[in-house]
Amino acid sequence: MKKEKINDLKGQTLPRVKEALRVWNNYHSRVRNDRNYSTVTICDEWYLFSNFYYWYIDNVVDGWHLDKDILGGNEYSPDNCIFVPREVNQLFRKVPTSLSTGVVVNHKGYQAQAKFGKRVYKFGTYPTIEEAHAAYVSGRKSYIYKLSQKYKAYPKLSAVLLQKSK
Structure with a gap:
């Protein structure tokens, strides 16, 4: 009910x-x-x-x-x-993918990339999906860390972002 x-x-x-x-x-x-x-x-x-x-x-x-x-x-x-803020909200959406999150195929292998806001960040091309995904995770964590610093005036948000950047 x-x-x-x-x-x-x-x-x-x-x-x-x-x-x-x-x-x-x-x-x-x-x-x-x-x-x-x-x-x-x-x-x-x-x-x-x-x-x-x-x-x-x-x-x-x-x-x-x-x-x-x-x-x-x-x-x-x-x-x-x-x-x-919107830029943080979009980071934690679940986006369906045919490969691992943050990985696309290019002509050289598997590219690690992410779209943060309106910009696409490329973290390199790798021979395996696993390596590309690891690069994506590292790049995403780095971006989240930068956001934790940007929003230091909001301690609760900054703290949770800092924790998720590790």
Whole structure:
């Protein structure tokens, strides 16, 4: 049986309530309707809008996205969610590939590469998929480390990026 979400702040005039409501409705809709989210859950407390709203007000960063993956969760909850910039959010998407992640075939072998933002980074061509994948992992970790330094003003984000760069 599906849980019912409850907007207990309906009709109240609060700061940023409309944008918080949009985010709240979006993740509920994804979990309920998107088969890519079939294993994703929402914590009980976030079925009540006011609980999410007050967490949102304390944590939102303008222009950033709600993320449940970077902290290691498969659940929308205060413990697993963080607001991240788009460039960080895209790093932790699962992209289907016919080879190993970060590996494509070129005329010389297997090329390690990644797209970070709008730029494609190439980490070299290797004789095996495994070597190319290892180069991709190394290049990705280096990029994540740079992001951890870029976002030092956001200690929680910086710390998790630093940890993922190792």
